[in-house]
Amino acid sequence: xxxxxxxxxxxxxxxxxxxxxxxxxxxxxxxxxxxxxxxxxxxxxxxxxxxxxxxxxxxxxxxxxxxxxxxxxxxxxxxxxxxxxxxxxxxxxxxxxxxxxxxxxxxxxxxxxxxxxxxxxxxxx
Amino acid sequence: xxxxxxxxxxxxxxxxxxxxxxxxxxxxxxxxxxxxxxxxxxxxxxxxxxxxxxxxxxxxxxxxxxxxxxxxxxxxxxxxxxxxxxxxxxxxxxxxxxxxxxxxxxxxxxxxxxxxxxxxxxxxxxxxxxxxxxxxxxxxxxxxxxxxxxxxxxxxxxxxxxxxxxxxxxxxxxxxxxxxxxxxxxxxxxxxxxxxxxxxxxxxxxxxxxxxxxxxxxxxxxxxxxxxxxxxxxxxxxxxxxxxxxxx
Amino acid sequence: xxxxxxxxxxxxxxxxxxxxxxxxxxxxxxxxxxxxxxxxxxxxxxxxxxxxxxxxxxxxxxxxxxxxxxxxxxxxxxxxxxxxxxxxxxxxxxxxxxxxxxxxxxxxxxxxxxxxxxxxxxxxxxxxxxxxxxxxxxxxxxxxxxxxxxxxxxxxxxxxxxxxxxxxxxxxxxxxxxxxxxxx
Numbered sequence: 001x002x003x004x005x006x007x008x009x010x011x012x013x014x015x016x017x018x019x020x021x022x023x024x025x026x027x028x029x030x031x032x033x034x035x036x037x038x039x040x041x042x043x044x045x046x047x048x049x050x051x052x053x054x055x056x057x058x059x060x061x062x063x064x065x066x067x068x069x070x071x072x073x074x075x076x077x078x079x080x081x082x083x084x085x086x087x088x089x090x091x092x093x094x095x096x097x098x099x100x101x102x103x104x105x106x107x108x109x110x111x112x113x114x115x116x117x118x119x120x121x122x123x124x125x
Numbered sequence: 126x127x128x129x130x131x132x133x134x135x136x137x138x139x140x141x142x143x144x145x146x147x148x149x150x151x152x153x154x155x156x157x158x159x160x161x162x163x164x165x166x167x168x169x170x171x172x173x174x175x176x177x178x179x180x181x182x183x184x185x186x187x188x189x190x191x192x193x194x195x196x197x198x199x200x201x202x203x204x205x206x207x208x209x210x211x212x213x214x215x216x217x218x219x220x221x222x223x224x225x226x227x228x229x230x231x232x233x234x235x236x237x238x239x240x241x242x243x244x245x246x247x248x249x250x251x252x253x254x255x256x257x258x259x260x261x262x263x264x265x266x267x268x269x270x271x272x273x274x275x276x277x278x279x280x281x282x283x284x285x286x287x288x289x290x291x292x293x294x295x296x297x298x299x300x301x302x303x304x305x306x307x308x309x310x311x312x313x314x315x316x317x318x319x320x321x322x323x324x325x326x327x328x329x330x331x332x333x334x335x336x337x338x339x340x341x342x343x344x345x346x347x348x349x350x351x352x353x354x355x356x357x358x359x360x361x362x363x364x365x366x367x368x369x370x371x372x373x
Numbered sequence: 374x375x376x377x378x379x380x381x382x383x384x385x386x387x388x389x390x391x392x393x394x395x396x397x398x399x400x401x402x403x404x405x406x407x408x409x410x411x412x413x414x415x416x417x418x419x420x421x422x423x424x425x426x427x428x429x430x431x432x433x434x435x436x437x438x439x440x441x442x443x444x445x446x447x448x449x450x451x452x453x454x455x456x457x458x459x460x461x462x463x464x465x466x467x468x469x470x471x472x473x474x475x476x477x478x479x480x481x482x483x484x485x486x487x488x489x490x491x492x493x494x495x496x497x498x499x500x501x502x503x504x505x506x507x508x509x510x511x512x513x514x515x516x517x518x519x520x521x522x523x524x525x526x527x528x529x530x531x532x533x534x535x536x537x538x539x540x541x542x543x544x545x546x547x548x549x550x551x552x553x554x555x556x557x
Contacts, residue, residue, distance in 0.1 A: 065300040069295040
């Protein structure tokens with residue numbers, strides 16, 4: 001004689017096939033939604049500890065002045081050195097040349113063609 | 126045709142006195158600086174007053190702006206870099222609002238003056254230098270000495286590195302100043318063409334051309350206004366990253 | 374910094390408003406002090422407010438929301454675990470009940486089988502007893518019938534002989550003859 005089992009866990013109910021299928025379906029959808037959220041959290045955490053990525057146009061604007069700024073600083077420093085130490089025109093020439101190289105290096109580093117000073121250290125500290 | 130340079134004149138609105146040789150007054154530049162800061166306060170302090178869990182439109186806007194700056198700082202400088210968040214936030218918002226305010230017809234563009242952008246860039250670079258020396262001592266100057274280089278090469282390389290470093294604030298300030306200046310000059314010139322053509326008799330038929338150009342240029346200038354603020358902020362974060370983690 | 378001469382476009386009339394008539398305003402050094410002072414004031418106010426109010430408040434709002442969402446997600450995961458546990462327990466008890474019912478059925482079947490076996494054995498015993506009885510009776514009847522048969526045969530033989538020979542044989546001789554023919 002089959003006896004009704006009273007140990008059904010929280011909430012006794014009579015076994016009902018249609019209700020069971022519905023509940024199991026909802027359990028499955030909750031499971032997949034939780035997994036989606038976990039996956040999204042994972043990707044957010046991984047993109048950490050690097051230099052901020054600039055958009056393409058941003059990079060372009062940056063590069064537009066990096067070269068000229070080097071030349072300006074070189075020329076300005078050269079001119080100041082000449083005024084101060086009276087080394088016309090050599091101060092200006094040498095520092096202008098160095099400034100051009102610096103501008104060059106600036107562009108190369110900004111464009112990623114050269115390793116920048118702190119590239120290997122990012123994330124290490 | 127009106128001079129395209131006129132729009133950049135500093136006009137005193139309320140004279141306040143003199144310091145040494147310069148006359149101090151409440152100028153149009155000062156006015157627009159205050160309007161910019163006022164708008165920022167309106168958006169971020171007044172708009173987030175309710176601190177609701179589900180944000181309304183203004184709080185949403187404020188949160189988006191804050192999150193952009195906070196993420197940029199956190200990505201580049203990690204958690205100990207978050208102490209620079211108020212500085213980067215203020216810089217970004219100030220430049221953004223000043224740039225955008227300049228797009229209002231008849232308004233004055235604060236950031237079209239080299240002294241203003243140079244002062245902001247100087248603020249950034251001195252923060253980098255002072256904090257770098259404070260945190261890492263003389264090791265901060267290791268920034269200028271690339272590793273694994275023959276000593277003779279260093280004689281050339283170190284000045285180049287120093288020039289490169291000093292060129293950062295120069296490029297930061299010149300970039301913002303030049304873009305704002307050139308943009309507004311171009312707008313004024315092309316808009317002037319419309320009027321010139323309209324009053325030149327038969328040539329009036331061509332006047333829709335500069336009109337279309339001016340409209341396109343205005344759209345571009347809005348983009349540039351936002352982008353220049355963005356680039357300024359991101360570069361500030363990059364330079365701060367160098368102060369926090371100097372190489373070698 | 375010396376102010377540079379005017380850089381106006383062709384055909385424009387310089388509108389001199391400043392002391393240098395058409396100079397380039399961004400390079401007019403007499404405006405620098407004023408701009409720097411006002412910049413310091415406004416930016417200082419902005420930085421102070423950002424550090425004291427804006428950054429903490431917005432940080433708190435976002436942190437609150439993140440922790441609330443995190444809490445809700447954790448709760449959802451816990452609920453899901455509990456639901457799965459409940460499903461597992463339900464299925465386990467279902468399986469147990471099924472096993473139990475099968476056991477009970479098996480027990481009942483065995484009981485019935487035992488009973489029928491016992492009854493069969495009883496009937497079999499009964500029948501074999503009756504068989505033995507019947508056999509005994511048959512043997513008894515047979516012997517009695519056989520006894521009768523020799524008496525009847527003796528009678529019949531005596532009358533036959535009397536009829537055939539006209540003289541009645543002695544009963545002892547008839548008995549002997551019948552006995553030999555039966556036995557032999």
